[in-house]
Amino acid sequence: MKKDRSINRREFINRGARVTLGVSLAGVTALSVGDSLSKKYVWQIDPEKCTQCGRCATECVRTPSAVKCVHAYDVCGYCDLCGGYFKPGPNELETGAENQLCPTGAIQRRFIEEPYFEYIIDEELCIGCAKCVKGCASFGNGSLQLQIRHNLCLNCNECSIARVCPSDAIIRVPIDEPYMIKGMFLENGEDAG
Amino acid sequence: MMKFKGFLKILFLLVLILAGILSAGQQRFPKPEFETGYEQPTPTTPEPRSFGMEIADTIILAAVLSLVTYFIIRKRSRRGVLWTSIFTLVYFGFYRNGCICSIGAIQNVALSIFDPGYKISVTVLIFFLLPLVFALFFGRVFCAAACPLGAIQDLLVIKPVSLPVWVRKTLGIFPYIYLAMAILFAATGSDFIICRYDPFVGIFRMDAPFIMVILGICFLVLGMFFARPYCRVFCPYGVLLSWMSRFSKYHLTITPSECIQCKLCSASCPFDAIEAPVVEKYRTDQVLNRNRNRFIIFALALPLWIVAGGYIGSRAHIFLSKANPDVYLAELMIHHPELKNDPDNIDIQSFLESGDSFEQLVEKASLVRQKFKTGGWYFGGFIGLVIGVMLMNQFILRKQKDYVPNRADCFSCGRCMDYCPVEKQDRNTDNQDDEFVNGNPPGTAFKNSM
Ligand code: SF4
Ligand code: SF4
Ligand code: SF4
Ligand code: SF4
Numbered sequence: 001m002k003k004d005r006s007i008n009r010r011e012f013i014n015r016g017a018r019v020t021l022g023v024s025l026a027g028v029t030a031l032s033v034g035d036s037l038s039k040k041y042v043w044q045i046d047p048e049k050c051t052q053c054g055r056c057a058t059e060c061v062r063t064p065s066a067v068k069c070v071h072a073y074d075v076c077g078y079c080d081l082c083g084g085y086f087k088p089g090p091n092e093l094e095t096g097a098e099n100q101l102c103p104t105g106a107i108q109r110r111f112i113e114e115p116y117f118e119y120i121i122d123e124e125l126c127i128g129c130a131k132c133v134k135g136c137a138s139f140g141n142g143s144l145q146l147q148i149r150h151n152l153c154l155n156c157n158e159c160s161i162a163r164v165c166p167s168d169a170i171i172r173v174p175i176d177e178p179y180m181i182k183g184m185f186l187e188n189g190e191d192a193g
Numbered sequence: 194m195m196k197f198k199g200f201l202k203i204l205f206l207l208v209l210i211l212a213g214i215l216s217a218g219q220q221r222f223p224k225p226e227f228e229t230g231y232e233q234p235t236p237t238t239p240e241p242r243s244f245g246m247e248i249a250d251t252i253i254l255a256a257v258l259s260l261v262t263y264f265i266i267r268k269r270s271r272r273g274v275l276w277t278s279i280f281t282l283v284y285f286g287f288y289r290n291g292c293i294c295s296i297g298a299i300q301n302v303a304l305s306i307f308d309p310g311y312k313i314s315v316t317v318l319i320f321f322l323l324p325l326v327f328a329l330f331f332g333r334v335f336c337a338a339a340c341p342l343g344a345i346q347d348l349l350v351i352k353p354v355s356l357p358v359w360v361r362k363t364l365g366i367f368p369y370i371y372l373a374m375a376i377l378f379a380a381t382g383s384d385f386i387i388c389r390y391d392p393f394v395g396i397f398r399m400d401a402p403f404i405m406v407i408l409g410i411c412f413l414v415l416g417m418f419f420a421r422p423y424c425r426v427f428c429p430y431g432v433l434l435s436w437m438s439r440f441s442k443y444h445l446t447i448t449p450s451e452c453i454q455c456k457l458c459s460a461s462c463p464f465d466a467i468e469a470p471v472v473e474k475y476r477t478d479q480v481l482n483r484n485r486n487r488f489i490i491f492a493l494a495l496p497l498w499i500v501a502g503g504y505i506g507s508r509a510h511i512f513l514s515k516a517n518p519d520v521y522l523a524e525l526m527i528h529h530p531e532l533k534n535d536p537d538n539i540d541i542q543s544f545l546e547s548g549d550s551f552e553q554l555v556e557k558a559s560l561v562r563q564k565f566k567t568g569g570w571y572f573g574g575f576i577g578l579v580i581g582v583m584l585m586n587q588f589i590l591r592k593q594k595d596y597v598p599n600r601a602d603c604f605s606c607g608r609c610m611d612y613c614p615v616e617k618q619d620r621n622t623d624n625q626d627d628e629f630v631n632g633n634p635p636g637t638a639f640k641n642s643m
Contacts, residue, residue: 074233078222172311178240
């Protein structure tokens with residue numbers, strides 16, 4: 001009889017604790033949901049905030065980095081003297097490696113018509129070092145920009161680059177609009193960020 | 194030509210200013226009008242993994258959890274659990290790269306509670322909740338075979354040694370500290386330490402900073418002898434799971450029917466999670482009285498522990514808050530003003546470029562530090578509470594007649610089930626699971642229980 005009671009008591013306590021834990025779990029859920037849930041975020045670089053510090057190349061958990069240079073053709077001036085392609089004060093405006101700013105030679109220069117040139121990024125080669133982006137931002141239209149490429153990005157719970165980005169340029173964006181490419185993303189309206 | 198270009202430039206700038214600073218305002222050169230029919234390419238935008246796939250992951254998690262529950266509670270099959278854990282390791286570990294996981298989701302939940310600007314996503318929330326709900330009903334089935342971190346360690350348990358109770362209990366405090374730290378750092382928006390110091394994620398990705406790879410390998414090697422070191426000494430999610438599991442409705446049982454006190458299972462658990470019966474002759478009035486008195490003394494000391502912990506925690510806030518980038522930067526600039534002229538200090542240079550004033554930064558930083566001060570009280574108080582309760586706990590002599598798993602520590606891996614002769618009698622001929630059983634001679638260690 002006595003034994004039964006102690007077992008009953010234990011079961012009673014257990015049930016009470018279970019209900020309490022369940023309720024607190026529900027409470028935590030409600031608190032964290034707040035008034036709305038989001039679908040899913042991915043990480044992206046806001047090109048207006050990025051200061052081309054170069055950390056994107058080294059801080060990504062992937063090697064080479066999931067960050068690549070993307071050419072926003074829409075804002076490109078197709079300049080002959082491209083600040084993103086050539087080192088400052090190049091000897092000649094031609095494609096010799098010693099003239100190129102990109103350490104991996106990832107930018108291809110193609111003549112279109114006088115006096116315009118097209119610049120294409122070879123993402124296989126690009127390491128996301130932002131050198132060209134800086135050059136383009138300083139001397140050109142800023143059409144070269146960094147973007148996290150989602151075919152490469154693992155979408156870490158906290159992007160390792162975001163933690164060290166000196167400009168807080170790496171932000172969470174909704175999964176439906178995973179890119180912030182100049183020209184394109186401005187057309188989509190400013191709320192894209 | 195050049196003149197014309199210059200004119201255009203000025204015109205364009207004017208238009209731009211008039212248009213209101215829409216873009217970066219860097220369009221120095223207008224877009225050319227091509228005559229050769231050149232078509233401007235569009236930048237590619239490779240899609241991220243779709244939301245549907247993320248939902249599929251949660252469904253797979255639910256399926257794996259249900260499967261483990263079936264294997265543990267119904268089928269009583271260690272082999273089933275083993276194969277499930279291999280699947281988990283391959284899918285959630287190596288294929289999904291161990292991200293996102295339920296352990297890390299703690300931080301997302303904490304951040305979404307404390308930062309109104311951050312909205313947690315459905316899938317992360319499900320990853321956080323599902324294992325806990327399962328634990329509330331069936332014990333830590335998540336740890337058994339649905340957690341990739343647990344799986345990789347579990348498969349490498351080779352020659353587990355048994356540790357004295359006091360060592361285990363002391364080590365058991367660390368997960369609480371880790372949990373509290375993770376919440377503190379996440380809630381203040383400073384860092385996601387669980388993700389950053391996840392020792393196995395580098396192995397899953399086959400790509401990580403060298404030091405993290407070394408750490409991961411150390412954990413695995415250690416785990417051959419001290420089974421599941423991460424789970425038992427660090428895992429913050431394990432704390433939550435253990436509390437759910439303590440009161441779980443249906444938990445794994447070692448024996449399918451009645452325990453016959455044969456002791457065969459007592460050394461089968463690589464995690465020292467099986468509790469031996471409390472020998473009745475120890476439960477003398479004298480012992481019970483002594484224990485009761487000590488329990489009362491420690492219970493009275495509990496508030497002291499909390500206050501002391503809180504005090505230490507709040508004192509540590511200056512140190513802890515350095516993990517926050519704003520605080521770090523502000524401190525750096527205050528203590529080393531000369532660095533302002535160092536062109537190589539990227540953080541400071543970027544801050545100077547950003548146009549924010551130093552006062553703004555300091556204000557932001559002191560706000561964060563204030564949060565850390567409050568948080569430090571909770572953090573320390575919580576640790577104090579945990580220590581106090583643990584001390585109290587050791588004086589509770591539970592009435593216990595059989596060999597049972599300690600529900601808090603048991604990972605529901607199912608190894609012990611194979612040791613129970615009662616089961617073997619019942620199943621009679623079915624011996625095929627023996628090859629997965631650990632080679633410890635049964636009944637060699639008498640385990641103290643609390
Ligand atoms: S770390 Fe930030 S500022 Fe530096 S290159 Fe990357 S996005 Fe730009
Ligand atoms: S300079 Fe750097 S960012 Fe630009 S294309 Fe080359 S590697 Fe990529
Ligand atoms: S989320 Fe991870 S993989 Fe993606 S860019 Fe950031 S660090 Fe690299
Ligand atoms: S204790 Fe933590 S790491 Fe270990 S299996 Fe459980 S959830 Fe995974």
